[in-house]
Amino acid sequence: MAKYVVKRIILAIASVFIICAITFFAMNAIPGGPFNKEKAASAAVQAVLEERFHLNEPVGKQFFIYMGNLLHGDFGVSMKTGRDIWKTISESFAVSAHIGLMAMAIALVIGLVLGSIAALWRNKFPDRIIVFMATLATAVPSFVLASLLLLIFCIRLKLIPVWSTYNPNYVLPVISLSLYPMAYITRLTKTSMLDVLGQDYVRTARAKGVSWINVIFKHALRNALIPVITYVGPMTASILTGSLVIETIFTIGGLGSKFVDSISNRDYPMIMGTTIFLAVLMVGINLISDLIYKLVDPRIKFE
């Protein structure tokens, strides 16, 4: 187990380094620059900025300077705003994670319950209605749902402000963010529950007189969770790092918009910072998912 974890961590570090290198050289290859503006600054100002951010150096040397700073925990400052990159990312991540965690928790709880109900009442009315709703929720894009919620609850009913300085309300963003994973988890749970319920050990447990509730929670649901965990890992990373669409519609200062804006602005330190952050998060969550498999299903062996 320890050997496996160490090997995975080494591989994770190598993956992040490769992602860093590819991103660094790719972003420098695309046209445009961080200091291009409609009204161009003077040559003297451009020269100062280029020297300050080492843009006058060859790209290879810039990469080594950046990696050297990174090893010292220095992500640099934004070329656009001058704000500290790590501070910006950590603050934005706190906002995205706050909303994302609530959305994931709702998606998981409701998804598992609905998926189990659909499996237990297979081909009956609850199953049909749940499958219909899950299919609908999978098909509706989040921006359509978010706009619809905004129209109904904020503009028509005026129950929730569209925007407020003192009382930001995350109900609508959380619902918008949670619906798709909730529907997906529902469908996954139903499929795997049906598979597990047909297994011999479930039949044996029932034959031995174990109560139906115990069979569902101790045997069926636990085994049915494995495909859900496979899905939830990457989905968590994705949902925690924010959604550009949801953040834009509800004016939320999360991380999702930072990814896109940094590229549009050619804000090189921000592109690198957000990419590294997402890479570490994805790699980390995948590693954790793999370890959770083992806890859920002792039959899985680490190689």
Add this chain to the structure above:
Amino acid sequence: MKMKKLMALFLAGAMSMSLLAGCGGKSNETATSGASQESAASADNVFSACLASEPDHLDPALNSSMDGGTLAANSFVGLYTYNKEGEVVPALAESCEESEDKLTYTFTLKDGLKWSDGSDLTAKDFEYSWKRAADPNTAADYAYLLDVFAKDADGNINVKASDDGKTLTAVLHSPCSYFMSLVAFPIFMPVKQEAVESASDWQTNPGSWASEAGFVSNGAFTLQEWKHNESMVYVKNPYFYDADNVKLDELHYMLSSDHTAMLAAYDAGNLDLIDDAPTDELSRLKETDEFHIVDQLGLYYIAFNVNSSLFEGKTPEQACAMRKAIGYLIDRQTIVDNIGQIGEIPANTFIPVKMSDGNGGEFRTNDDAYTYPDKDAVGYYPIGVNIEKAVELLKEAGYKFDDNNMLDASNPIHLNYLINDSTKHVAIAQQIQQDVAQIGITMDVQTEDWQTFLNDRKNGNFDVAREGWVADYDDPINMLEIFAPAEGDSGNDDPQLGVNPKEYAPEWSAYRTLIEEIKSEKDMTVREAKMHEAEDMLMDTGAVIPINYQGEYYLLKSNVSGDYTNVFGFKYFMYVTKN
């Protein structure tokens, strides 16, 4: 069993509701100051607006955007400012004396001026701030505005505060009729040296002192809370020189550039002012009494790359005729009526309508001293389409036409029109595409993301590109100097006039010389004549084709009054009242 299943379902539902309940109410944790989470101000004394997304800089020296200019104008104030009538009026200056040679200005400051932290604000703060803004290490985009000053022996701008901090003396290198307009611009607003240098990285990151809430300012409002990419809360500054006339307690900004979100918040009553909305909503919004239009000193135009291979094989005169022909084909009225939709004025000059001539009048007028080539239209092109003139010009350029005034198949013209991705630019491009097709010219529209577009346009990788310019101060030289950047600057000369000229590009050194003469000209009548001469030279190349003089609109709730906007697009909210 059924009962147990229902119980389990109920419990799961209850858990989910409790999670949802946790979604609201609590303010997010990125608040950057210790501001209270509940507003103490009543709704009547809070004004909420959305102008744009997160500003790049709040340091007035580093700002280069229109929305940033509004933020600066409401949280900092300089020696002069704009009033509701659009006039430049004294703010922190009590008086200003101008020397006879119009080169030396001596400002006397009002008594008892304070920063928002209660410390004294003196002329020495201005000396520091102006010198800091002019220093290339500050890397201010608008540093060039401080080129009006003469240099002292040390190479610094010649600005000096008196020992008692009461007066500030500024020496210019040549007379500047628009100097007061400059002094009201954000880069001339003061910043407190102690505050700027309190940031640990101030030497390499000059704006970092104002990158979070709580920094010292001297305007009507100070920034109390900043949730990045969400909102800003400014509170009234009791030390503002005119605080008695500021009725608002708080100024709130929603930080978003999403037009749909802005309009939704406005419609829901969460905002009092927005200055953008989805284009397809404009026809509805225009009919309301909350829709307001303001003029800007700006121009939307298209520019030809004079070095484009499009003109290969032509003489410089023929290439000019080709470009000007396009100018006669564009239906400007349709563009402003159907695409702009906010009552902008069709343009036929490069210098915008209502811009001063630097000599006490308006530049775009026919008078005894100067008459525009198209006297009736007061400009260089008629407002309507003139196909015959376009065909005549293209014939001069060697093109053949059939009897229906359509280009002969033996000599096609194909243009590539470069724009950045925006609904408005795409719609205008499509209109121009239709207009030039009237005589058989074909045009492709190439849409690029903003940075790629800027890069291609700057490097001349285009035939024709969309352009826009809003003046920084009220004088034609601010428009004309675009095409004569200082030595070593790439500047904004996108048409590539004088840049590695091809044999078919116009000769451009005379224009550069003329711009230098205008900048040092002391006789304002002669200066005005030279500026007309420069505009004639520019327009004669056909390299720039005016489309419309820019305007902007905003939506303001009918219970709000007292706000105003100047011609550079800066909005002033300090005298707003709500009924």
